[in-house]
Amino acid sequence: MSPEPRTAIATVCLSGALDEKLVAAAAAGFDGVEIFEPDLVASPMPPGEVRLRCADLGLSIDLYQPFRDLDSTDPARFAANLRRADAKFGVMEALGVDTVLVCSSVGADAVSDVDRLAEQLHALAARAGERGLRIAYEALAWGRHVSTWDASWEVVRRADHPALGLCLDSFHILSRGSDPAPIADVPGDKLFFLQLADAPHLSMDVLQWSRHHRLFPGQGAFDLPAFLAPVLAAGYAGPLSLEVFNDVFRQADPERAAVDGRRSLLALAEATAARGEGVDPVGEAAGRLSGHAFVEVSGDSSTGGVLAALGFARTGVHRTKPVERWEQGGARILVNRSGAEAAIAAVAVETADPPAAARRAVRLAAPVPPRERGPAEADLAAVTAPDGTALFFCRTGAADDWSGDFVGTDERAEGIGVTGIDHVGLAQPFDHFDEAALFYRSVLGLDPVTAAEFAAPFGLVRSRGLADAGRRVRLALSVSLLRRGRWAPGVSEPQYIALEVDDVVAAARAARAAGAPLLGIPDNYYADLEARLELPADVLAEYRDLGVLREETPEGAYLQVCTDVLGGRLFLALVQRIGDHDLFGWTDAPVRMAAHRRRRLARERVQA
């Protein structure tokens, strides 16, 4: 990993009042902040107090922003705008910040003539320069006449004043599809500031896209390493600063959002450096993943019973804790019989150098979980994901292997054909979906391979599939697109472990014979499947009998049989993949979710 970059964050990225934003930025380890003017205007802290507060927190103030609609074809209006700027220069002096962002104008009186515009910016820069201040001029993607970075550079070049330079914003540049490569040719001392934001590809008004849907780098679809590289090549020496307008972040816990944002910059810096050197950053730092080592679930004796019915054998018991190791094929599941509701407690992945992987994760601001360890237990390299799941880095078979913590049993089982863990499904809390996606992506070095949005019985659900290049480790993350309505309290999506099988029908038949609680699927589903796929009657009959769900695309098919939800919020699925694809069965998810819901309501009726 490259040396840590200087990082900053605009206060607009975070929820709360100005002081809460500053505290959150400092706690997350940012070096500086951009003060977003409306945050200051609503604050009871005078600018001088904000300056002291930032100093106490160890934060520099790197930018004051934004100053809007400077230029004007109306000389009186322009003169008034200069007076307005003078007032803001006074605020900046009290804040102790030397650079202000001036964005290209959107008003009907905006100046279109480049020389006249340069002249007006020169006049502003002259006033700023006299006070030791600087103007960073930025092209808004929706600016009236200046809407591209090269247009803003042309104005700055013609204005030719030492106190005038550029502010580059990745959103404004990449949302318009501009090529960032020529930025490398801009003199570095004219690049006054750099704002970074990612975004999903959306086909909508760019202003609305910008104001509501920006994301931290690595959470969206923009190629930010390809953007940052020419900026650094030009000699930009300022901080990497986040400016993200996002409806969810705006109302989420600012301390968590700040950590999420800082992680995004550290991962971006690492990826940009690796891109320059042509190496794989994760592989370099910690080795690529080679598979799932195990999944640990909390549960009780019934959890083991279900695993036994699914063909698992209890091959070991922990030396000191109420933990059992269950195995089948390459799949290992640890059951922590803590009595807590059934849920996924930990996901463990195989990697060549676990301590290096954990060190890299900690550098990416991953918290380290408290872990009680007995005297003879392996020192598992671990961090905690935003959803609370522990992540272990393992090298199964090495000398200090985790499996040494277990005493072997002589229990064996015939198995039902499970060959490994296909993927783990983790439902995410509403406020932290993008954070989780970035966390797993950066810390595990996974790539986003697919995304979907579907109508579940209680509203829309958004899902993302992550996987390593070799498809040895896959994760499926999902979130309710809006929080749940009050009419359906307490309904949160379960997590699951998808078990890889070669023949889902045979596996499900064996599992059912052994008493596994398989989830029933309505006949209506099979009537529709028949109409759509024209499957042979006997195949369809078996699907119907066993509750097989089959998602089919031109690339292949994803077949699954699910269990009921065990205890709290966990189910298991037998998964067969036909063809080479990144399906996760999401087309069938609403049917599965409706079936799980019926089982839950039926259980509740029995209990009542």
Next chain:
Amino acid sequence: MSPEPRTAIATVCLSGALDEKLVAAAAAGFDGVEIFEPDLVASPMPPGEVRLRCADLGLSIDLYQPFRDLDSTDPARFAANLRRADAKFGVMEALGVDTVLVCSSVGADAVSDVDRLAEQLHALAARAGERGLRIAYEALAWGRHVSTWDASWEVVRRADHPALGLCLDSFHILSRGSDPAPIADVPGDKLFFLQLADAPHLSMDVLQWSRHHRLFPGQGAFDLPAFLAPVLAAGYAGPLSLEVFNDVFRQADPERAAVDGRRSLLALAEATAARGEGVDPVGEAAGRLSGHAFVEVSGDSSTGGVLAALGFARTGVHRTKPVERWEQGGARILVNRSGAEAAIAAVAVETADPPAAARRAVRLAAPVPPRERGPAEADLAAVTAPDGTALFFCRTGAADDWSGDFVGTDERAEGIGVTGIDHVGLAQPFDHFDEAALFYRSVLGLDPVTAAEFAAPFGLVRSRGLADAGRRVRLALSVSLLRRGRWAPGVSEPQYIALEVDDVVAAARAARAAGAPLLGIPDNYYADLEARLELPADVLAEYRDLGVLREETPEGAYLQVCTDVLGGRLFLALVQRIGDHDLFGWTDAPVRMAAHRRRRLARERVQA
């Protein structure tokens, strides 16, 4: 009001499982439903059972939908699609529904040649006709070759089969800006089905717009009476049916959403009929509003104290209840000293014929509140709004006037210049914002006059201003755009009463002298105001001293001074309007909200 139209709703509009949707539709009084195929596929009820269930609930099944991608340039694919249709015809027979919606194809193999397309639709219609079924062909706005209603009509005309007609969907037609007027010339018996949806004007991909942002008629920006009129003129005789894909409705209580939807159709039918006759529907039915009669708040003795400091006199006490009447100028506030937290309990408006207004409201599915009434009390015509506020229709000064319930006092006050109630601000629960807007719009006959979205300290807030044509009754509705994050529990926006004054500075000065708890506004706000507006120094000094907020636009200015939040969730504001405009002070709302939040935190610190 015109006779009640036949109404239907597509199950996709509502949250939950199919049975819950059907129950909700029946409870709301719909005559029929469209069965959305994915709802059936996920349901354990076989089609025959759905048929019986609907019959038991008194619902007809008016449409089965959608059948996608029928036509194909590939003969084998087309043949398979016909077989798929045959299977669905079987489902329809079991359901007892005779019409299926076939939407224009989006696939790469969609047929572009109009005659060939007509031929394929003719083939489908022939198969349907043999079984007594009908095909309603609809142009999706994003159809590959057929994307406008007139293109779909041309195909249906050429196919010329009695079992083939059109399905018209207001969203697909109005989102493309098509003129609906020529629909009047289509033979009525070729209009097989009508789907209605409204939407806000959004500049985005039409598919995403359709899938996430549709609204019930009257909640968006489309002119639906102008759409419905030519459809009825053509002789369409089927139900008015809702097909609305909306992220919020999809996860809200289906029973409430169904009532909201049915109200939208009743109001649309009324407006369409009135449009034809060139009359004002509300005025015809119940008389236009002529002002606020009173606002009733819950509170305690301190509430009265604040009103006294604001220049109100307690002019009456209720004969039997702990309710006080406070008055100043044209403003009347009833304080119900129930001891409950301070909040708005009722809004009362003046109208020429209160019983007629209440009858019309009940026809629009407004619930009637239970009301305890003493033997000598006025029988106030009342309904309950979705946010729980009671709405009273009054004719103050009439023989059976509400004011007769009060015994006059001889208390008088000098006043501070309040002349009336400018508007009432009602914060709405997340799931019911559009419902509330439609309710107040339709039941009170108000028009949406302005809308805004602003960044509050805890996230985005959306607001809508409603007013009658004469601006005698105004309401401001607001909602948090996302639910609150867990990091800020229990923070809900307060409601408020905006009191009209001619001189806010004089009024605030008098109020403060009398001990009113005015809200302090930070100096930073006035530094910014000075930079922006160049106000005279003495004016600015008074603003700063009194906490005046000043929103200014080319149309005029909106000046306000707010009190602290009283007890639970209520504050009062003194409001001065300069110029003729529909401002509500939303530009300054984030500053006001941050200041209220600081007061709350300070109180909590004192209490702790």
